[in-house]
Amino acid sequence: MCKASNIEMEVVSAGADQKEGMMNRGWGKLKAFPGKLKKLGKDDPRRIIHSLKVGLAITLVSLFYYFEPLYEGFGVSAMWAVMTVVVVFEFSVGATLSKGLNRGLATIVAGTLGFGAHRLADLPGERGEPIILGLLVFLQASMMTFIRFFPQMKAKYDYGLLVFILTFCLISVSGYRDDEVLDMAYQRVSTILIGGFTSMLVCIFICPIWAGHDLHNLVANNIEQLACFLEGFGLEYFKTSEDEESNKTLLEGYKSVLHSKQTEESLAIFARWEPFHGRFRFGHPWKQYLKIGSLTRKCAYRIEALHDYLNTGNQTPQEIRSKIQEEIIKVSSESVKGLKELAMAIKTMTTPSAAILHITRSKIAAKNLKFMLNTELCKEISDLLEVIPAVTMASLLADVVSCSEKIAESVHELASLAKFKSVKPELVAERKPSLRNAECVHEVASVDKFKDVKPEVAAMKPSLRKMQSYSSINVHQSHHVITVE
Structure with a gap:
């Protein structure tokens, strides 16, 4: 009985020591965190400026939600502007322009083709519409994915190709259940372009990093x-x-x-x-x-x-x-x-x-x-x-x-x-x-x-x-x- 109780006490004390050690390590990391933040900003002050610029750009495009007239014009699609800023805004001007122009051009082209695919699928009637839409989605997704394997395309336009696949599918497939596909395409394309241009303007004209x-x-x-x-x-x-x-x-x-x-x-x-x-x-x-x-x-x-x-x-x-x-x-x-x-x-x-x-x-x-x-x-x-x-x-x-x-x-x-x-x-x-x-x-x-x-x-x-x-x-x-x- 004495041996069993001693072993039990040792296990309890070991567990207590382990918890205390974990708490000490956690407290030590928490105390060191401000120092790491200070060192990160001191090594390259441009990181602080970049963070403030991203915050400014997101605040600007958020006005579509804060002001009633802007929200009525774009509705829920205004969230695409915020998402675009989060995805497009990069550390340097070149990286931001690369992503912004890729996203903007891919969105315009894919939105146009998606609307055209919706109109083309309407011609055979309700029975043939899902078949044609499914075939067009399959063809464009397969072709764009294969093009991404080309080294030059992957190096320069990989992000644009991804956005093209996503936008085409969203416009063409969503149009099957929504008759106002043109309005939906216009709202999404316009809000994405607004978010992209906001990111590029802030990145270029406010403390640019080249x-x-x-x-x-x-x-x-x-x-x-x-x-x-x-x-x-x-x-x-x-x-x-x-x-x-x-x-x-x-x-x-x-x-x-x-x-x-x-x-x-x-x-x-x-x-x-x-x-x-x-x-x-x-x-x-x-x-x-x-x-x-x-x-x-x-x-x-x-x-x-x-x-x-x-x-x-x-x-x-x-x-x-x-x-x-x-x-x-x-x-x-x-x-x-x-x-x-x-x-x-x-x-x-x-x-x-x-x-x-x-x-x-x-x-x-x-x-x-x-x-x-x-x-x-x-x-x-x-x-x-x-x-x-x-x-x-x-x-x-x-x-x-x-x-x-x-x-x-x-x-x-x-x-x-x-x-x-x-x-x-x-x-x-x-x-x-x-x-x-x-x-x-x-x-x-x-x-x-x-x-x-x-x-x-x-x-x-x-x-x-x-x-x-x-x-x-x-x-x-x-x-x-x-x-x-």
């Missing part, structure tokens, strides 16, 4: 994230056990780039719906941003391999690392400067005049690094296994530089298509101390071409003569190492 602007900044920030990693790569690679721990957040910022594809594609689709705003004109090359984003992600994947190498494969002896430190720092620093120039050029919508020079220097430094590892160090170090980690790292770093060059080419193409402004001469003059030979940017050829140009051929080419007047290319006969001053 999808194109977000895409523009996202692509530039992604390129900057790559530069941030390379900026901390040299310090992380050459640090010793006595050094302080590096900033892991700085080195892991590139990971957000790896998962940006879906966001970029959505923003590009919405941006095409947006009207002229700011410096983004009609026909702005939004597809070029997707190309830059794709190349940026490819570079981020190379950086991920380089990051994994830092965590697991940094077994290079200190003696080897000290010999290659200068070239690695040069590759990293020049790549950082080039990528930051590209990111700033996109943000300011100016031509990236100095980026190609930095990337060219980083390519030369990467070639020098690989040559040094493959020749000099392999001869000096008897154990080749000690050199392999450094060779692997140099190869990964060269891949990053190659990807950076492709990004630079795409940014230059974007600058040409979007007609970015050229950098003012006084701004170039201010940057000359840090970019000693910035004026030779457009005359610098690729590294692969340097080794194929003979002196007598170079003397015959005006562009090369101009380049040689600004920069000196020193090729040492003993080591065949290329340097650009």
Whole structure:
């Protein structure tokens, strides 16, 4: 009896402790909720503005219910205006226009066809009417659903196709029991259009949030994230056990780039719906941003391999690392400067005049690094296994530089298509101390071409003569190492 009572008491106490624990967790979540709300609004204040805009739009279309004259004109169908605002109003102008225009056009076309289907079904009489209506509903629903499988239609008009199916069915099927189908179609179509136009007007004219602007900044920030990693790569690679721990957040910022594809594609689709705003004109090359984003992600994947190498494969002896430190720092620093120039050029919508020079220097430094590892160090170090980690790292770093060059080419193409402004001469003059030979940017050829140009051929080419007047290319006969001053 005593054992049974003890067990019963333990079960009761365990249940009480469990309830108390659940209450404490619930109270803790409730106390933390205001802080989460504050952080959510602080991270992006536009979320607060968007919420207020949605509330304003719904309040405006609710006037159809509040005022008797408006309610008498539309009746219960006024609720469709409220439903349209709830469904159509999105965060950005492009997304709202996409949904609003899709819904409006689909409603008009489907309403017209639904009324026509009702009239067509009346011709055979009461017996044939349900058969014809059922056949028409089946055909249009099947066809529209099949069209939704086309990738282009699904990407741009999927919502419109859904609304088309819904509206056609509502108008045509409801007309079978309601003789005033024309009035019903007019009320539903008009209230849906009113709700859609209200959403679009509020979204455009009150603190607009442009999808194109977000895409523009996202692509530039992604390129900057790559530069941030390379900026901390040299310090992380050459640090010793006595050094302080590096900033892991700085080195892991590139990971957000790896998962940006879906966001970029959505923003590009919405941006095409947006009207002229700011410096983004009609026909702005939004597809070029997707190309830059794709190349940026490819570079981020190379950086991920380089990051994994830092965590697991940094077994290079200190003696080897000290010999290659200068070239690695040069590759990293020049790549950082080039990528930051590209990111700033996109943000300011100016031509990236100095980026190609930095990337060219980083390519030369990467070639020098690989040559040094493959020749000099392999001869000096008897154990080749000690050199392999450094060779692997140099190869990964060269891949990053190659990807950076492709990004630079795409940014230059974007600058040409979007007609970015050229950098003012006084701004170039201010940057000359840090970019000693910035004026030779457009005359610098690729590294692969340097080794194929003979002196007598170079003397015959005006562009090369101009380049040689600004920069000196020193090729040492003993080591065949290329340097650009």
